[in-house]
Each structure stands twice: as C-alpha cells, then as structure tokens.
Amino acid sequence: MSGDVDLLLSFKNSLPNPSLLSSWNPNQGLCLFQGVGCKWGQVSSLTLQGIALNPDFYSVSTYLLSLQTLETLCLHSVNLTGGISAPSKCADQLTGLDLSGNNLHGSVSDAMSLATSCSSLQSLNLSSNSIGVYPLKKGVPLPPVFPLKSLNLSYNKIESTGDLQWILSGLGILQTLDLSANKIVGSIPEISNCTSLKYFDLSSNLLSGTVPPGTLSNCFSLTYLNLSSNHFTGNAPPDLASCTGLTTLSLAYNNFSGEIPFLSLTSMPDLKLLELGFNNFSGSLSGSISKLTSLEILDLSSNGFSGPIPASLCTKGSSSLKELYMQNNYFTGSIPDSLSNCAKLVSLNLSLNELNGSIPGTLGTLSNLKDLITWQNYLNGDIPAELSSLKSLENLILDYNGLTGMVPDLGNCTGLNWISLASNQLTGSIPAWIGKLESLAILRLGNNSFTGPIPPELGDCKSLVWLDLNGNQLNGKILPALAKQSGKVAVSLSRAKRYVYLRNDENSQCHGKGSYLKFDGIRPDDLIRMPSKRLCNFTRVYMGNTQYNFNNNGSMIFLDLSYNMLDGHIPKEIGMMHYLMILNLGHNLLSGLIPPEMGELAQVGVLDLSHNRLEGSIPESFSAMSLLSEINLSNNQLNGSIPQLGSLATFPKYVYENNSDLCGFPLPPCDVTSMSPVDRSEQSSINDESSQSWWIALGVLFSTFFVIGFVIGLFL
Template structure:
C-alpha cells in the first residue's frame, strides 16, 4: 500500500493501536492518532516504519516504556515525535540519539523517570525539547549546549537538580526557557541576557540564590519573566526596563498552545499562576497534575501564542514575588508601558511607592503586599484601570485616593498599614474601633474576592497577550477580548 499520510486524530478509538496493518504500509510518512483513547503499550515493530517523519500519539492512554527500538535505524527519517499526555514510564531511551533528523520531541505529561540522556545532544536539528510534568531527576545535561537550533527548552514540574548549564549560552535561538517547579540551585546565569531571541523565562519555584542579573534587561524580546518563590536577594535591577520599547519585530514563539493556571486563595503555591506549554494535552487531564490539589488551581485559560511581535513595546508579565529582595522599587519600571501584571509581594522592599507607577496605563494586576513600603499612595494610582490590587501589610500612611479603580477594592487590599485611612478603611478622622469593625466585615468576603481578583487579573493579562502576539494591540482590540478556552478546575 502506498499510503503516505494517515490522520485519525480526535476520534473515540480505543483498544490497542493496530500495529500490524500500519507496518504493512511501508510508504507511511505521517501517522497521527492523537486525542483518542488508545491503550496498551507501544510495540517495538513501530520501528519497521522506516521512512516515518511524523508520529503523533499524544493525548491517549498508552503506558509502559518507550520502546528502545523506536529509532533503531542508523539514519532515521523521524522529524517529529509527540508522545505527550500518556502514561509512559521508565527511562527515556538512549536510542533516541539515532533519530538524527528529529526537530521536535515532546514527552511531557507522562510518568517518565531517570535522567535526561546527554546523548540527546547529538540531535543537531532539535528545536523543541519538551518534557514537563514527569519524574525526571539529575542535572540538566551540559551537553545540550551543542543544540544550536534549540528554541524551546521546557522541563517544568520534574525533580531536576544542579544548576543551569553555562553552555546554553551557545543556544542563541532560544525563545522559551521554562524550568519551574524543580530543585535547581545556584545563581541565575548572567549570560541569559545574551539570548536576544528570548521571549519567555520561567524559573519559578526553585532554590536559586544571589541577585537578579541586570543583564536580563538586554533580552530584547523578554515579554514574560517569572522568578517567584526562590531565594533571590539584593535589589530589583533598574536595568530590567532597558528593553522597554525595544521588543523588535520577528521574534518567534510560533503557534504554541499554552495554559495559564490561576492560583486560588489559601494555596501552598505562591505567585500569580503557572504558565505552561500545552500542545497535545487534554484540558481535562490537568487534574492529573499532583500540584492541582495543593496549589488550588481554580481556573485554566488556554490560547495560542502568535507568530510575531509587531509592536516595539515592553514586558507584559513580571513576577518577582516570594524572594528576599530589598531596597526601593525602581522608578524605571514605569517605562514598561505595556506591563499587565506586576507582582512583588512577600519581599523586603522599602521606601515610597513610586509616583510614576501610575503611568503604566495597561497595568491590570498590582501586588506589592507584605513588604516594608512606606509613605502615601500616589494620587496617580487613581488613573490605573486595575482588576487586582493588594497593598496590604506594609507601612503606608495617609488617605487612600478616592477616585478611579482604587475605590472598587475592599478593605483587605489596604489592611495592616497602620497609617492608611479613607474608603474602604475608616475615614481619616474616625476612631480605631470603626476601623476594626470595617476590617472584620471585609474579611468575610476576602477569600472569594481574592480568587475572583486573581482570575480576572490573569484573564485580563492573557487576553492582552493573545491579542498582542498576533498583531498590533489597537488593530486587534477584538481579539484582545477573545479567549480560546476557559475551564473551571474545581
């Protein structure tokens, strides 16, 4: 049979994959069986499809080990291997190094264990190395530095240890580095600032120490920076704003599906949420993530990254929360005009709130809580169209500005600032008893409002990203208010 392409994805097929009829098709180049209910193991005889270029078995119920025979030919034709969202276990076969033409490898959302094979470094054409949500351990192989074509390195939610290999500075095509929720240590490498094509950097929930490298401001396209829940010290570098207005056209994060998980109240997880690559994964299978329960993910927003950045604008998302940062909030942050989420909560920041933060006209979520900030809330904050605000647990004083979006937030957003007064706190000439009564009343609605605030703020931010990455913000305003998918996880 001379069949070249067989695409049976998005059906309700079940049982084992009918391997015998498939291997009777020696001319098969593309085999797509994704989003079905196939179960059982992946047979060794799959290697008999010697000219197969694309194998997509994602989003099924396959289990057992990944066959070592999958790339037994000395020269394999396979370019795309998608096995994500299954139940594959065991180690990653070293034989994958024989897939010398492999461009995209996605093994995420399985039960794989062991280390990442250093031999993958021989795949000189590899652009996508995606293995998030497994049980992988050990170091990130230093040998990966030879992958000059690598664009996406996504290893979140594993048990990886050690440091980020310095050799990755040679992977100058990197667009997306996501290493969240591992056990990585050491400092954030200074050389990351040399990756001029980097758009997304997510190092959340590790054990990184030292200061934030000012050189990150040299990443001309850095739109998403999430460093929350580490052990970072020192000051917030004003140089992070260096790339403001300098994001250049043509930086690619091509058509990848993503999911943004909103973290609910009373969660053991910190920060604003989790941003994950989501190609080939069922939305319902998010409940398989162990972190779903203890992080209290309440909502998932999904969409597709676009193919270029047409405006010369600045960072969209900045989360440095739950670290040990100190000093003042740099006034330079106000030049990041398209910043949608700014989360600096749970640090040791001091000094006044910068007056010019009110100039960030697109800011949707602002969380500066649990610091040691002092002085008045600038009147310019009234110009912000905020959907989420938390200035609580600081040392702020004076009246709360009475107009704009600040008037829409309950007392908990301002509480535990001994000198603050005015709505929604007691008026500036009232007694402390009134303040106590008002605080007690606001705490009744705190949990539900907090969840709503974060979800709405993230949705607002993600709507912007969806609209922005597929075209100019003003011209795509209708896309800005569109979302590919919204689900409630509880």
C-alpha cells in the same frame, strides 16, 4: 478571437462594478486583459482570484464557460453568488475549475451536474461555499462514474449521509476527494469502488460509530487518509492493511480505542505522517514501529498509552523521524538514550507522563532539535551540559520535575525563545549568559532554590516579555535594567502556538501568580493529574493561541519576583514598562516609598506589592490604572489616605490591611478610629461584591489579551 473578446466584455458589463476590470478594454489586445493567459493568441486561462467582482453564477456560466479554448478558470474569493447548475455550453478544453471561497449554493447533485456537463473537466474546487444547503433528492440518478480526477467540496454544508453515500458510490477515476469540514452525520458507508482514489479527506465532520470491515478494503491506491476530528469509536479501521501505499494517516480527535494495529502499520513502508492523538488508544508501544523508516511525524498525544518508550523506536542510520509527540499519556521508565538515533529529530514532547530517571546527555547530539519539552514528569538529576551543543534549540521546557544542580551554560543556543525550568530543585545563581539570548521571550525559573542577585544582563534580553523568578532565595536589588526591554510590541499573525495560563490561589505552598505552559497535545481535563493542582487549586485556567513575532523591541508583559529576599527600593524605571500586565513583587524585603512613576503602568491588571517594608503613602497616580482588576498592598508600613479616584476604593479591605497608618475607604476613615455597625455592614457588602467582580474582570482581561493579541516570541 473576436468572439472571446465579446464574451469577456459581456461578463464585465454584467458586473455590479465593471470598473474593477478596467484593463478589459476592446481597444487593446485580448491577452493584455487582467487575469487572462493566452496560447497562440487565444484565451487559455483566466484567473481573477481575490477581486470582489460580485458576479452571479449565471454570468460565469453564460460567458466565461463558453470560452472555447479555455483550459483553466479560477474565481477563488470573488464573491460569486447564485445557485450552481449545468451550463448550456462548456468549453471543450476546460480541465480545471476553481470556484472556491464564494457564496454558491445548491445540492451535491447540482455540483455533479456541473462537473459532467464539461466533458474535459478533471478538477473541480467548490470548497468554502454553501453546497449541500439543499439535500439530495431521492431517486437522483448517479452517473456511471464521475469524470473528474479531483473534487473538493470541503468547508461546505453537506449534512446527509445519503449525500456522502451517493458520492462514494460513483468514484470512478476520481483520485482526490476532499469532504472535510462539513457537517455529515451518521456512520461511514462502504466505499464500493475506490481503486483509483489516492487522497481521501473526511476530517472535521460529525461521523460516528465504528468503521466496519470492508469500508476501505478496495482502496489499494490510497496515499492520504484523514478521518480526524469526528466521533468514530471502536478499534482503528480494520482495512488499513489494504492501504499499503499510505504516506499520511490521521485518525486524531476521535474516540478510537484498543491497541494500535502495528501489523497493519508496518505494511506501509512509505508512511511519513501518523496522527493518532486525542483518542483512547491504550497498551504499550511495540518496537516494531521502528520498521516505519520513512516516518517523519508521529503523534501519539493524549491517549492512554503506558509502559516504557521502546529503545528501538529509532534505528541508527535509518530513521527519518522529525517530530515525536508522546505527551499526555502514562509512559513510564526512563527516556532511552537511543532517542539519539533519531538524528533528524526537530521536536520532542514527552510532557505529562510518568517518566523518571535523568535526561540523557545523548540528546545533545540531535543537531536539528528545536523543541525539548518534558514538563510534568518525575525526571531527576542534572540538566545535561551536552544540551549546549543544540544550536538550533528554541524551546527548553522542563517544568514540574525533580531536576537538581545548576543550569548548564546554554549560551551557544542563541535561538532560544522559551526557557522554562520552574518547579524543580535547581540551585546556584541565575546565569548571566541568558542576557546574550536576544530572541528569548519567556524565562520561567520560579519555585527552585536559586540564590544570589538578579543578573543585570537580563536587561539585555531584548525580546523578554515573560519573566518569572518567584519562589527562590534571590537577594540584592531590583535593577532598573529589567525595564530596558520597554518599547513598541511588534504584532504579527504568524504561526500560533497553544498555551495555558494557570492562575494560582496563592498560599503557603503555592507561590507566584501562575504557570504558563506550552499546551499543544494536552487535554484540559487532564490538568488534574498535575500534583500542583492540589496545592494551587488553579480553578482559573486561561487558554488560547499566542501570536509570535518580535523584532527585538518587545516589552515585558509578566514580571513575578515574589517570594524572594530582594531588598532596597523599587526602581522608578518599572513605570516605563508600558505593556506590563502582571507585576508581582510581594513577599520580599523591599523598602522605601512606592515610586509615583508606577502609576504610568497603563496596562497593568494585577499588582502585588504585599508583605514588604514599603512606607509612605499610596501614590495618587495609581488612580489612573484603569485596567487594574487585582491589587494587594497589605502587610507593609504604608500610611495616609487611600486615593478615592479610580478603582482603588472598589477593592476589598484585606488588600490594604496590616499597614502602619493607612486609612480611607474601604478601611476606616482617616479621621475616626471606628465605624458604626451600619457602616460596617455596608462595607462588608461592598467588599463581597468587589471580591466577585475583580475575578470576573481578571478573566475578561486574560481572555481578551491572550486570545486576541498576546505577542511573545519568534516562531517564524
């Protein structure tokens, strides 16, 4: 007992700042020391996770590993430094050692020396350090078998295939081996003795070449195999049929090709997760995949699969499938009604394929469905009214199809976060029930044939931040109610979602400021497959991850009402939308003065009021828009002088042209009707520079805003 106290106090005194362990006081009981766990009055565990102690490994080895009754030691993220080495003495009962998330360095053989010096050690976690900075020396003897059951060397600096081969040559009783997120290059060596191995992760390395026969042939006990995010080529590993106990198999983000080895997969009755995304697999899907009745997640995204979706994909009463990702392939035919047999389905993504026919109403029986995502196909017919039964639905994203008819009443789907039906052939009025959706963050109905006024109920969508109604036949007024969402945005670091924003080059066939699409599982290069690419020439593509969290106090970020027949005045309340970044009211019938309150849009980067009937002068308050990178006030009835403060005088002249009597730089001065050739030459030079600079500024605006802090919904 006194020996344990002495060792702990010696460790404390070796720290740069011993006061961090103020409870380690010899005047109180040992078991009251911070992080100490006891059995029968002796130290059995020590956990100091996340405390910036800044110890050296020598102190840990000398004092803490000498605690004879110690069973587990966790020093995760304590700023532990130094080179790892075998301790002169190690606790006889130590079974678990966690040194992850620190700044330790050394070779792989040094790590193994540490493991073998502690005779009872079963689990060693050295992830997120700098192991491997010293390559393995030639001729280093390998222990007959590693004494460990679990070894985690992920997120280190192992590079050599020789290090990998050295590890794989002596697995012994090892059951868990994690070497993910290193920099191991070369081909994968044969694993000679892996009969005990259950968990094997080689993901996120630089391994390449084919996986030759025999590599995994002895790995009978594997339940988890992850080879994703490497550079493997050729067919899928040929020994998969030997791994009949797999529950997780990930080959995603490689260059595997050929057809899926269905015969091998169907020999895995317990397989729950199958990730094959971002490879070059091809061919059609076999109906035999339905034999994988334990499968919960199937990811086939971004490959070259073709042919129909098998009607037998799910068998009624026996399917466990929860997530089905088939986006960015070449599937044809219709969406089978039998997908309703996937009774547990939560996420379905069929985007960027060549599917046709209608959306089956039977999908309305999938009571757990949260994500129905099928953008960019050739679907037609009505949106089925049966979807109103999906009370768990959060994302309904059906853009770029040929859907017709009216939007069915989905007011019962109160959890809807993202409704995106843009670029279809939908008709009728915009439903008022949308105002009941307090979690709705994104509403995209642009480029359809909606008629009637904008319903004032949209102002009741407390979390709405992206509203795109461009390219319809809407009439009536822009209601002040649309500004009701204005408030403090609640930033959170919750689960991120991949998105893409495609900035349009507006022309007679391409309306609006751009498209916003859910981009999980899509290769950026494959956007060229979208027909709208030819029309809109969206050469400016902004991608990133959205951070989702709203507490019903969001504020509009994107508002596009362009290319409609809206009339009347612009409501001054628009100026209350403090977080608005893109505002497009162009190509309408708006009249009256531009409200000076709009100058309070401090975050606005893109402002388009062109092709309306606005009159009067440009408000001086517009000079305060410091983030403005694009403006278009052309084709109105504006007059007076363009304000010369701020950025308004830096834009090209076409953004002010075709107004009644607007003047001032970059237009001709207000007191002259013409300009000298020299002045015109200088103006042309300024305009060219401005035209280039505002695209650069817009790119900076989007990359900064969307990647770092775009808050748009509730995906907790």
